[in-house]
Amino acid sequence: MADPNTIPTSPSTVPATTTTTAVGERIPTVIVDDAHLVYRVYGAGSGSAGSAAAALKRIVTRQPQRPTLRKVHAVKGVSFTAYRGEAIGLIGSNGSGKSTLLRAIAGLMPTNQGAIYTQGQPSLLGVNAALVPDLSGERNVVLGCLAMGMSPEQVRIATPEILQFSGINERDNFAALPMRTYSSGMQARLRFAISAAKKHDVLLIDEALATGDTRFRRRSEQKIRQLRADAGTVFLVSHSISSIRDTCERTIWLESGELRMDGPTLEVTKAYSDYMASR
Numbered sequence: 001m002a003d004p005n006t007i008p009t010s011p012s013t014v015p016a017t018t019t020t021t022a023v024g025e026r027i028p029t030v031i032v033d034d035a036h037l038v039y040r041v042y043g044a045g046s047g048s049a050g051s052a053a054a055a056l057k058r059i060v061t062r063q064p065q066r067p068t069l070r071k072v073h074a075v076k077g078v079s080f081t082a083y084r085g086e087a088i089g090l091i092g093s094n095g096s097g098k099s100t101l102l103r104a105i106a107g108l109m110p111t112n113q114g115a116i117y118t119q120g121q122p123s124l125l126g127v128n129a130a131l132v133p134d135l136s137g138e139r140n141v142v143l144g145c146l147a148m149g150m151s152p153e154q155v156r157i158a159t160p161e162i163l164q165f166s167g168i169n170e171r172d173n174f175a176a177l178p179m180r181t182y183s184s185g186m187q188a189r190l191r192f193a194i195s196a197a198k199k200h201d202v203l204l205i206d207e208a209l210a211t212g213d214t215r216f217r218r219r220s221e222q223k224i225r226q227l228r229a230d231a232g233t234v235f236l237v238s239h240s241i242s243s244i245r246d247t248c249e250r251t252i253w254l255e256s257g258e259l260r261m262d263g264p265t266l267e268v269t270k271a272y273s274d275y276m277a278s279r
């Protein structure tokens with residue numbers, strides 16, 4: 001049976017590198033339809049309720065501990081459609097719901113209301129994406145590539161390219177050292193390099209470029225343009241307006257979980273900068 005959250009466009013009828021159908025219609029890759037995303041935080045009582053004195057009082061008076069539940073409504077009724085060949089920036093102040101929305105598009109979090117439909121398997125590249133700290137950079141490249149579904153032969157061919165793109169060996173043979181010895185910037189660079197080694201239908205990048213140096217940022221931006229040209233859809237969450245302007249022609253602005261604006265990057269980033277300056 002077809003996955004209900006998959007957009008029913010047959011890959012066999014639309015070649016992977018085209019952005020429109022035979023009749024010139026753009027091909028949707030992600031449809032977010034009135035999505036609401038809520039975190040449920042258990043045990044999040046108010047300050048004094050969780051204190052040692054309150055616990056002692058409960059024990060002495062033999063009162064059972066009532067579980068407390070707090071809901072955080074992180075994304076509130078967001079709707080948009082993304083198309084093949086688009087690079088879309090996601091901006092908004094801290095806590096506005098950008099990472100949460102990416103997690104939901106990646107299928108890591110269900111919607112509480114509304115729906116998210118995707119074509120193909122979206123891949124989330126975040127600075128916190130799990131690699132194994134005790135393994136060497138090179139072993140992590142192999143693990144990461146296998147996890148993305150590449151064959152052992154493809155991994156063997158891709159590994160030197162990935163290590164070179166990541167630049168982790170620029171100063172020493174860091175690829176042979178455990179990842180826990182890397183700086184956060186080096187780890188982010190390696191993660192980005194692994195992720196970018198494969199063509200993605202939908203690539204979700206969360207702040208990965210922020211930790212790299214200027215030279216790596218330029219290389220990554222070039223890579224994003226290439227991934228986009230290969231007809232994928234790229235989402236980029238970033239607080240760096242210049243990164244967004246350099247890579248995305250469309251930008252979505254979230255504020256307090258709501259979609260404030262969705263349009264050409266220059267217009268949206270200008271409105272966002274004005275809003276931030278006025279606060």
Ligand SMILES: Nc1ncnc2c1ncn2[C@@H]1O[C@H](COP(=O)(O)OP(=O)(O)OP(=O)(O)O)[C@@H](O)[C@H]1O
Pocket residue numbers: 039040041072073074092093094095096097098099100101
């Ligand atoms: N695991 C979680 N459990 C509970 N609440 C969470 C969790 N992760 C995020 N939140 C809350 O959801 C809201 C949106 O957070 P999110 O991380 O999506 O925002 P963001 O726009 O990516 O923020 P930033 O720019 O600071 O990275 C915030 O109020 C945050 O406190």
